Amino acid sequence: MLTGSMLKQAIISGANNICSQKERINDLNIFPVPDGDTGTNMSMTITAAITALKDCDSDNAGEVAKVVASAMLRGARGNSGVILSLLFRGFAKGLEGKAEASGKDLVKALGIGVDAAYKAVMKPTEGTILTVAREAFEEGAKAVKKVTDPAKVWSVVCKSASESLDRTPELLPVLKKAGVVDAGGKGLLVIFEGMLSFIKNGKMIEYAEADFSSADTSDDTFRNAAAEFDEVINFTYCTEFIVGRDASITTSPLKLRAYLETIGDCVVVVDDDEIIKVHVHTEDPGKALQRGLQYGQLLTVKVENMRQQHEQQKASNAKSEKKLEVVAPEEEIGFVSVASGDGLTTLFKDLGCTHVVSGGQSMNPSTDDIYEAVMATPAKTVFVLPNNKNIIMAAEQTAKIVEDREVIILPTKTIPQGISAMLAFDPDSDAVINKGAMQDAFSCVSTGQITFAARDSEFGMKKIKEGDIIGLDNGKLTVADKTPKKAILKLAKNMIDKDAEFVTLIYGAGISEKDAQEVYDELVLKYGNDVDINMIDGGQPIYYYILGVESSN
Numbered sequence: 001m002l003t004g005s006m007l008k009q010a011i012i013s014g015a016n017n018i019c020s021q022k023e024r025i026n027d028l029n030i031f032p033v034p035d036g037d038t039g040t041n042m043s044m045t046i047t048a049a050i051t052a053l054k055d056c057d058s059d060n061a062g063e064v065a066k067v068v069a070s071a072m073l074r075g076a077r078g079n080s081g082v083i084l085s086l087l088f089r090g091f092a093k094g095l096e097g098k099a100e101a102s103g104k105d106l107v108k109a110l111g112i113g114v115d116a117a118y119k120a121v122m123k124p125t126e127g128t129i130l131t132v133a134r135e136a137f138e139e140g141a142k143a144v145k146k147v148t149d150p151a152k153v154w155s156v157v158c159k160s161a162s163e164s165l166d167r168t169p170e171l172l173p174v175l176k177k178a179g180v181v182d183a184g185g186k187g188l189l190v191i192f193e194g195m196l197s198f199i200k201n202g203k204m205i206e207y208a209e210a211d212f213s214s215a216d217t218s219d220d221t222f223r224n225a226a227a228e229f230d231e232v233i234n235f236t237y238c239t240e241f242i243v244g245r246d247a248s249i250t251t252s253p254l255k256l257r258a259y260l261e262t263i264g265d266c267v268v269v270v271d272d273d274e275i276i277k278v279h280v281h282t283e284d285p286g287k288a289l290q291r292g293l294q295y296g297q298l299l300t301v302k303v304e305n306m307r308q309q310h311e312q313q314k315a316s317n318a319k320s321e322k323k324l325e326v327v328a329p330e331e332e333i334g335f336v337s338v339a340s341g342d343g344l345t346t347l348f349k350d351l352g353c354t355h356v357v358s359g360g361q362s363m364n365p366s367t368d369d370i371y372e373a374v375m376a377t378p379a380k381t382v383f384v385l386p387n388n389k390n391i392i393m394a395a396e397q398t399a400k401i402v403e404d405r406e407v408i409i410l411p412t413k414t415i416p417q418g419i420s421a422m423l424a425f426d427p428d429s430d431a432v433i434n435k436g437a438m439q440d441a442f443s444c445v446s447t448g449q450i451t452f453a454a455r456d457s458e459f460g461m462k463k464i465k466e467g468d469i470i471g472l473d474n475g476k477l478t479v480a481d482k483t484p485k486k487a488i489l490k491l492a493k494n495m496i497d498k499d500a501e502f503v504t505l506i507y508g509a510g511i512s513e514k515d516a517q518e519v520y521d522e523l524v525l526k527y528g529n530d531v532d533i534n535m536i537d538g539g540q541p542i543y544y545y546i547l548g549v550e551s552s553n
Contacts, residue, residue, distance in 0.1 A: 002100060011068055015194070016194060018046065020207055025183050028183035040077075041078035045072055045076050045081035045366075048366070049069075077366045077367075078390045091109040102150060103148045106154060129184030132168070139159075166181065237283065237303055237304065239289070242275050253271040256278070276296075323372065324355065326376060329404060336383070338386050339360060344539065355377060357370055357373050371402065382405055385421060420445045421439075447548055449471070450471050453470050469487045485515065496549055501532065502548075505547060506545065
């Protein structure tokens with residue numbers, strides 16, 4: 001039988017296992033957009049439970065499961081995190097009132113969680129974490145007819161989850177094409193295996209920080225190099241650029257690396273036949289760029305003042321540590337939205353949002369983050385605009401735990417949809433009428449996004465290299481180019497048709513006002529006679545440009 005303290009240690013072991021492997025799980029995300037956060041979301045979700053367990057001294061399995069479920073629900077981030085929290089909520093329901101748990105109890109609890117997870121997803125897709133959880137439960141249910149020992153039963157659950165994970169590429173062709181398994185399913189298996197280590201052998205899997213010190217050219221090496229200044233800032237400017245290689249220049253990039261090491265630190269030089277990607281911390285970005293020009297044309301350049309960033313981050317952290325105060329629901333209607341970037345935060349507040357939760361692509365807020373903002377909004381009815389498809393489920397969980405006010409989730413998937421919804425609000429109408437009007441408004445909005453390829457991929461018959469500029473039309477990759485300007489103009493040509501009435505160009509943190517103005521001027525020249533075009537300094541990360549196109553139908 002499994003006692004409460006044993007269950008507690010097993011879950012901690014599972015959490016340590018996924019925290020150690022989260023980057024490998026992130027890298028299973030097959031789409032080239034920088035949204036590889038499945039491992040991060042799942043690890044942060046279960047870590048919320050570990051924090052809560054520190055104050056739990058109970059040896060009652062049901063009580064431990066209840067603490068875990070409550071903490072994971074509030075800490076859930078992203079769709080994968082919400083599904084994970086629902087699976088563990090099943091443990092709370094299945095083990096309720098039980099001091100100890102048998103193998104049969106564990107499987108029954110898992111089944112309750114699987115059922116809840118499937119019901120929470122509007123259109124469940126097989127070949128995902130849902131499939132892995134369901135098939136693991138089904139094999140476990142067969143096993144308990146013969147054995148009840150928790151270790152033996154959970155061994156069957158893990159074995160079945162592993163086999164199910166291996167089959168996910170057969171259920172999802174995109175996984176098979178990319179040669180990977182489902183990221184969410186992998187994360188679940190890693191947690192289950194961490195739990196098994198303690199249940200079966202009494203061995204706690206310890207947290208091990210991934211080693212990125214080797215000088216390879218993987219995504220992980222480059223991704224983590226920029227974070228190294230957290231401890232000591234020896235040089236002011238974080239300088240990143242990509243050089244399009246001139247075929248006539250045969251000088252080795254190793255010489256570029258050697259030079260950069262004389263003017264800075266945290267040097268990473270990644271190259272192939274077409275590009276050289278560079279990262280360096282230095283006091284003189286100009287020297288780094290000039291040396292890079294000796295190898296070809298600069299395709300992208302980003303220079304950031306790390307000392308300034310560090311101070312801003314410290315201020316932001318201090319601010320975020322201050323909890324929002326719960327206020328009484330006195331007004332009729334209030335709003336909470338999710339956005340990232342000073343410009344977008346200011347815009348949504350100007351449009352009437354009491355609170356703007358920081359988050360978006362690769363930075364999904366937790367259910368508790370949204371809950372806190374809702375409870376700090378003085379309204380009887382609070383509309384929540386997630387503005388990202390991976391935040392909708394977390395927002396929906398918020399609605400289930402708020403008791404003293406009504407919460408309405410408007411399932412906005414993008415920033416332009418959120419803006420259109422807020423513009424459609426009528427203060428003279430009630431919540432029901434406004435819900436319909438706001439949904440109608442954002443349903444007519446198409447969204448284009450310009451970002452960079454986070455990994456090598458394929459677009460049609462064309463190969464995309466890490467660092468290439470890519471354009472998404474309503475989430476579908478349609479454009480690949482070498483500069484943000486070329487990419488946004490191509491994307492606009494695809495999206496602005498005869499039905500378009502309003503166009504909003506939002507430029508991000510990596511774009512200067514001058515560059516944005518040039519794009520805006522070209523859009524006005526080409527489309528200004530037929531549509532109303534506006535430009536906003538959003539300051540958002542990840543996306544160089546966001547394009548909102550509102551149509552008449």
